[in-house]
Amino acid sequence: MLEQLKTERLILRPMGESDVERLAELANNWxxxxxxxxxxxxxxxxxxxDWIARQATDRAEGAEFVYAITHEDGFIGTCGVQAHADGTNEIGYWVGEPFWNKGYATEATHAVLNEAAARFGAGTLISGHFADNHASGRVLTKLGFRYTGEEKRWxxxxxxxxxALRMVLKQEAKVGRNAA
Incomplete structure (x- = not known):
């Protein structure tokens, strides 16, 4: 079962039917x-x-867990972890444009990283970002991710x-802002 996570300003909870309208509104942004x-x-x-319905199936199968990121303004984005067959776990996130540059992506991702550590134990977390998405690079770097290479991603x-730029965080590494 996916538990609710609380941070200083956010509540992260399972996705639900009530998120459909806001998800569509925020995601329908180039x-x-x-x-x-x-x-x-x-x-x-x-x-x-459809995507929200798939999340319940993926969660039940242990393939992926995704949280709705909520704020006093309601749903603002998502953050989750996808398990890969090679034993790595990939974290991904996004927040709607009205909520950019407020630290919400970093705050939510930090909480989900800690949840991933509790769920999966030691291991490697991977992530990355398109080379033209500098803000995402800053989020991941603040959380201790380090660059490992480049690739083309669809x-x-x-x-x-x-x-795209690939990044990695060793699970035993400190998870937090400006982690070394």
Missing amino acids: DVARMLTRMPFPYTRAMAR SLARNEHVH
């Missing part, structure tokens, strides 16, 4: 979608509904392979 690998654009309510919204 500046959000183009920075993500798996988000289509345009983004519809039907897509939001962007569903852009409909092309995009230059």
